[in-house]
Amino acid sequence: MIKKSTALVAALLVSGCQMTDEPHIVEINEQTPADYPAAQPYEVVNALTLDALSEQQADLEELPVFDDVWERIRYQLSIPVPQNRPIVTERNYYNKHQRYLDRISKRASPYLYYIVEEVEKRQMPIELALLPIVESAFDPFGYSHRSASGIWQFMPETGERFNLKQNWWYDGRRDIVESTRAALDYLSYLHKTLEGDWLNAIAAYNSGEGRVSRAIQKNRKKHLPTDFWSLDLPKETTAYVPKLLALADLLKRQDEFKVKWDPIVNAQVVDVVDVGSQIDLALAAEMAGMNITELYRLNPGFNRWATDPDGPHTLLLPLDSIEQFSQQLAKTDHKQRIRWQHYTVQKGDSLSVIASRFDTSTQSIQTLNELDSHIIRVGQALLVPLSEGNIDNEQLTAKMRKATAPTKKQTVHYRVKKGDTLWDISNAHDVTIQQLANWNKLSANAILKLNQKLVIHKTLQDNQPSRLAQSARSITYKVRKGDSLARIASKFKVSVEDIVKWNKIDSQKYLQPGQKLKLNIDVKRT
Structure with missing residues (x-):
């Protein structure tokens, strides 16, 4: 049975292009103080009268028809952009990196249309549709050292506050539809809480409403202005808003700055399908005529080889695959949907x-x-x-597997060597230059001193080898006459259960001479 949403996403599939160290990725880095009230549901925060809804609909109907989503955004840009130094600096940076903007368009293509639709429905500034560029470069598998995740970079606690389900099976922070709903709910709440100032609301999305509210109160006591540009906020936040406005300005004046925003078709090409029960994602991909990578790209919220037994049971699928999928689904009993x-x-x-x-x-x-x-x-x-559709499937990119693995944090103390630059060190440790600069209270173009000590915060996934595990090796063992699972397990100091799992064999059947087995062993122990 199909439950169709309103128009969702613009392009059929995300390209395979992946980025490692994206510039200007910022995450929410301060949780709401305990004394702040929980956010109200969107319907309460943004209650509209029927007359207002009618006026809104009339406004939307007056919009010109666009072939390109970027042009649709460009037409509606409304937040004033002062030509101050922070904005000019950020705009010049983006202007010099056309390839970065090209990658943004490829990544945004499946999601941007839906986000624009949702922003317009709520009558929020269209500039908010550009916020995922600043947050994650539109990478749904983006994961920060502070545990922020998804295109809107929600922290776990903030995600819970805005009803984003997070468990072993599923992470709503990466779900495009759910995380967009939560992000716009949060921004609506911030806008109301911070007295209708959108720039302050955007700043609070980055650093938390508690910090922005305290900065406002501090200025009031001194009889100073309380607009964003007058507030004393963390360095990261003071750069955050200019990045968004710089992108908006570059989009609005793209001809003047000779930049190109690769077109994204302004039409619905995917929709939400209600499966009604748990389903193996590899099986779902087969039913839809897709490969598993394509399915995960459209449904990045799933952590495992199947959907959550308790839901959500919805999948985002290309429109031209839905009929085939629905026919196959109708023929498949609920128990057969899990291998x-x-x-x-x-x-x-x-x-x-x-x-x-x-x-x-x-x-x-x-x-x-x-x-x-x-x-x-x-x-x-x-x-x-069976976990045949496991997230560790070799068809998936390393970044997808990394994003869905449990995480551990590690702090590295690094001593600067001769010739080192922030770029060299950040590249070697798989972090961004901005992160490295922020952790050590440096500017992004700082000149390092010999033997200078730097702190690096790294996030390790369970599927990343630790120092202890670096001696692990995968070998192929040929069964000899007289061998048994117990004998082989004892010889290589592994368990019988592991050998059975690695090779998907029946532990009750005899091994045959010449049979090949895959073994994952620790060479230091054997």
């Missing part, structure tokens, strides 16, 4: 042990087997979900 295998419970097993062994969750096993509790018994037959 599974038979498993017999062994001594020492629990649902959590089995789930860990097969890279799934206890909840998924319970749902598939219709179990009322976690209690299982030796010899009991279970259906266990």
